Amino acid sequence: MPSLNSFPIRYKERPYGDSCILWVEAPEIARDARPGQFVTVGCDGLMLRRPLSVHRVKGEELALMFSATGTGTRWLSERKEGERLDLLGPLGRGFELPPSPTRILLIGGGKGIFPLIFLSEWALDRGFRVSLILGAKTREKLYPAHLVPCGVNLSLITEDGSYGDRGKVTDLLPLSGEVNYIYACGPSSMYREATLKLSGKEVQVLLEVRMGCGVGACHCCTINTKRGPKKVCQDGPTFLLDDILWDELSL
Numbered sequence: 001m002p003s004l005n006s007f008p009i010r011y012k013e014r015p016y017g018d019s020c021i022l023w024v025e026a027p028e029i030a031r032d033a034r035p036g037q038f039v040t041v042g043c044d045g046l047m048l049r050r051p052l053s054v055h056r057v058k059g060e061e062l063a064l065m066f067s068a069t070g071t072g073t074r075w076l077s078e079r080k081e082g083e084r085l086d087l088l089g090p091l092g093r094g095f096e097l098p099p100s101p102t103r104i105l106l107i108g109g110g111k112g113i114f115p116l117i118f119l120s121e122w123a124l125d126r127g128f129r130v131s132l133i134l135g136a137k138t139r140e141k142l143y144p145a146h147l148v149p150c151g152v153n154l155s156l157i158t159e160d161g162s163y164g165d166r167g168k169v170t171d172l173l174p175l176s177g178e179v180n181y182i183y184a185c186g187p188s189s190m191y192r193e194a195t196l197k198l199s200g201k202e203v204q205v206l207l208e209v210r211m212g213c214g215v216g217a218c219h220c221c222t223i224n225t226k227r228g229p230k231k232v233c234q235d236g237p238t239f240l241l242d243d244i245l246w247d248e249l250s251l
């Protein structure tokens with residue numbers, strides 16, 4: 001059952017560029033949250049709450065990570081330790097891990113890495129072997145390697161070659177080799193290329209579409225899939241890559 005409450009911000013980090021991490025003491029949400037789930041945040045003066053993935057969980061605190069790109073996220077990035085945030089969550093259907101520990105591959109394009117950090121920690125804690133392909137346009141936009149949980153087998157790539165290999169995350173997909181469980185989050189262009197390169201594999205993706213209510217009432221985030229129309233906020237935000245009718249989706 002999702003909680004709606006105001007929770008105190010305990011710690012604020014600015015890891016790189018315009019990104020910001022807020023650690024919020026929210027025991028009810030931290031206890032129930034699963035990787036891939038999200039919360040919606042009430043932002044002062046904005047009618048629509050903004051969806052943000054759970055980035056990390058430690059005890060009774062959860063971290064939200066975002067880039068200050070618009071009205072809501074800019075307002076959020078100005079919040080200070082000790083102030084309270086209005087959160088509703090955990091919401092949505094998270095990623096599904098296989099029943100017994102095995103090797104899994106995570107693919108994070110740009111800001112798509114934010115929800116995958118919680119997934120990698122969750123999987124490592126349960127004995128999975130985790131590989132992560134992490135990419136961004138430039139070094140400045142790349143999630144810092146030192147923040148990736150210890151134990152993750154990391155491959156880095158930037159489009160301009162300023163850090164790691166040169167190219168896009170999808171260029172490293174041959175690394176998927178024998179891995180049968182793949183989890184991805186990134187821009188739609190990444191998903192479109194991944195569809196071509198990973199056909200036949202089971203790939204779970206997290207969709208960051210525009211959302212209205214976040215709880216299934218307004219149908220604003222409905223997408224077309226091979227299994228019929230689905231609401232991203234309730235049936236997702238995780239879906240099977242192959243189920244999505246990409247040509248009918250504007251992300």
Ligand SMILES: Cc1cc2nc3c(=O)[nH]c(=O)nc-3n(C[C@H](O)[C@H](O)[C@H](O)COP(=O)(O)OP(=O)(O)OC[C@H]3O[C@@H](n4cnc5c(N)ncnc54)[C@H](O)[C@@H]3O)c2cc1C
Binds near residue numbers: 051211
């Ligand atoms: C399930 C889910 C999880 C998400 N998790 C994160 C996260 O962990 N970190 C993070 O930084 N962002 C995340 N997003 C995207 C985030 O919700 C939007 O970027 C946010 O709503 C922007 O709000 P704003 O008021 O700052 O920007 P706005 O002023 O509304 O817009 C700023 C820019 O963001 C675009 N935008 C607006 N809403 C969305 C949206 N829902 N999805 C994608 N782009 C949008 C606009 O086109 C515009 O270019 C998530 C979205 C969803 C649906």
